[in-house]
């Protein structure tokens with residue numbers, strides 16, 4: 215159970231999104247706020263979701279209706295489902311890139327001398343590959359459609375359990391591979407500049423925008439506010455310790471993020487990749503930096519193939535679990551059969567995801583909302599606004615609206631014991647501290 219939760223939480227959020235956010239958020243300053251958000255908000259909100267999910271055992275909307283059928287708390291669940299849907303819109307595209315890079319690693323196309331005569335030794339080789347791969351019209355769309363189809367097959371074939379088991383086996387392998395890559399990048403010339411950037415905070419870089427991004431990233435990489443953990447915990451047996459699970463999931467997400475930082479930033483500084491002006495690297499640092507690293511290692515294609523295969527599996531376990539949230543909701547709320555619910559969720563994604571992909575290319579500049587391309591809009595709006603909003607109301611719901619015995623029963627706590635004290639602390643965190651902190655971050659941004 216815990217392994218499956220870790221598998222669903224650790225995905226592209228820690229591997230792909232985290233380095234981009236650190237790069238844009240000024241390095242260690244972002245990391246610091248991110249860790250604070252994980253500990254002070256991530257763990258309490260996760261425990262709130264776990265307790266609510268296991269106690270009620272309905273879908274993301276039904277869980278919020280259970281204790282207060284007349285009050286509009288269910289809107290929280292609606293925000294979660296909307297956020298999950300928008301996140302899937304662009305996440306499927308990134309999962310498509312991992313498949314494209316996997317394919318190009320297998321065929322060797324990623325490391326071939328290009329038609330223009332450019333070779334992997336040229337400094338901007340992988341950046342131009344990235345631009346070519348991500349902004350061309352058809353190939354990213356085709357790979358996105360492949361990801362959508364694979365998801366539908368897994369979800370309708372009832373082989374989710376098998377995929378989960380596969381991912382439980384392969385996740386430790388991904389982790390080991392990251393450790394190997396870190397050993398390689400830490401020995402690159404100039405690696406120390408990258409480590410300083412990643413680990414030595416410049417406190418003046420902590421701006422409201424950085425706090426909001428760090429908050430969003432914390433929720434994103436723990437899958438909070440998406441209804442995922444809520445839905446998952448409904449299947450937890452009584453004897454699963456929720457607190458230790460929350461710490462394990464958070465610890466794994468943080469560890470993978472830290473490893474990624476220690477891999478990417480030494481490489482970025484060493485290869486001078488932060489000078490790049492294509493603008494795409496903010497979106498896809500991993501897809502440029504890691505091929506550069508693989509190209510310098512022996513057995514380039516083998517390492518590259520293993521890495522992108524593991525990443526694709528990590529991405530697909532996350533998309534399958536998030537699709538499940540929307541599908542379960544459509545089944546429970548609208549009374550649809552499973553196959554109809556799957557179509558109801560996926561048919562709009564077959565439109566949204568290709569549009570997200572197209573919006574990154576220069577030919578589709580009309581695909582913009584509020585000055586951002588559709589891809590970035592789906593990401594920023596859902597991650598930085600909808601997820602914190604859903605988390606805020608989850609805290610209030612579990613803290614105030616749900617019966618006060620909910621937490622103590624779920625966390626198996628009795629008054630006067632250590633667990634009893636923890637539940638009291640947690641209840642107060644959920645009632646006052648977490649909501650105020652989330653609101654404060656937004657007010658800080660408005661000022």
Ligand code: PHE
Nearest residue numbers: 223225226227435437532536
């Ligand atoms: N925590 C997940 C990740 O990092 C978040 C997520 C799950 C995003 C499912 C999309 C879909 O990848």
